[in-house]
Amino acid sequence: MLKTPYYARRHFLIAAGLSAAGASMGGVLGAAEPFAPTDTMRGGSNNYRPGAPLVDKLGEGFVMAGRVLRAGDGAPLEGVRIQIWAATTLGGEREPRNHGSVLSRADGTYSLEMPQIVPNFGQPHAHLAYDDAQYQTVFLRPVMPSPTDTTLSADFILAPA
């Protein structure tokens, strides 16, 4: 049986053609920034308590994590304070024990272990803030796909203030 090598197969050729076309268009469309600044989400700042203390963790069983990058070139940002709060098994979003801050690591990642997030106002969600001088303020309100999830991620791409 005749076997066509992978590089002569129709789907490979089509894919290669499309990639080449995409790459050549990239030069034109490349102006659309790959690391555009993250927009503040609706309701993101609700029940914000500025200056949440830096903590090792707020509890156990749930991990909020993500990355902090610089707008434009996507360079990881170290030592950026991310404030996190959510309704958990400890209580609602206004419960002080549900508020804490962490600093991003050298690779831009941050994470906070906390009690399980529970549905609040109809959706299981967390709140995060970047609210310091160096970059523009961003408030996030990511929603968990399922209330039984034990992790949630949210990335910050920050633009200089």
Place this chain on the structure above:
Amino acid sequence: MRTWAVWTALGALMAVPVVLAGLSPLLAYRDAPYIAAGLGGALALSMLLVQPLLGLRALPGLAPAQARMAHRAIGLLLSAAVTVHIGGLYLTSPPDTLDALLLVSPTPFSVYGVMATVALLLTATLVLLRRCMPLTAWRGIHAVLGLTVITGSIVHALLIEGTMDTLSKITLCTAIGVVALYAVAYGRLIAPRIRRLRARKARPRP
């Protein structure tokens, strides 16, 4: 027998979702106002099942005057439950509640809750204006507002992840939808025409 069956089914459809909401594990993580708000919402939803049937005087074992009184009482209780629902939510989180009322909330279900609340307020106003318009016009407006309350409430409830148990909530919402369609389509559009036709036939020609 039929009376007993109808009222048992109605009672179960209305009570089970509220009782299950009262047993939700989420209540352990909530303060009193938030617990009251959730139960107020569940109670309000369950009242929407019986309300159109009372309005139609379609329930067995109730004299028309009793049905009318009950319809009015449930109307008042429904307004009270919605007040507790929104008031409790406001005490729990003012910014989230204001966002919802101002239609800028990130949650997709808020706008349907507000839609139902506005239609309920308009219905309450309409009740005060009963003597200001002919009965047929009043009934038409009441039916449209009632359907808006029910449609808004069903979508609102179904999209929420909260204290209500999913299966009993879907069952209740389905029953409310069927009853509302029956009340408006049959009770207010078809049945009156059949009655009129029969009355015309029964009348001896001059």
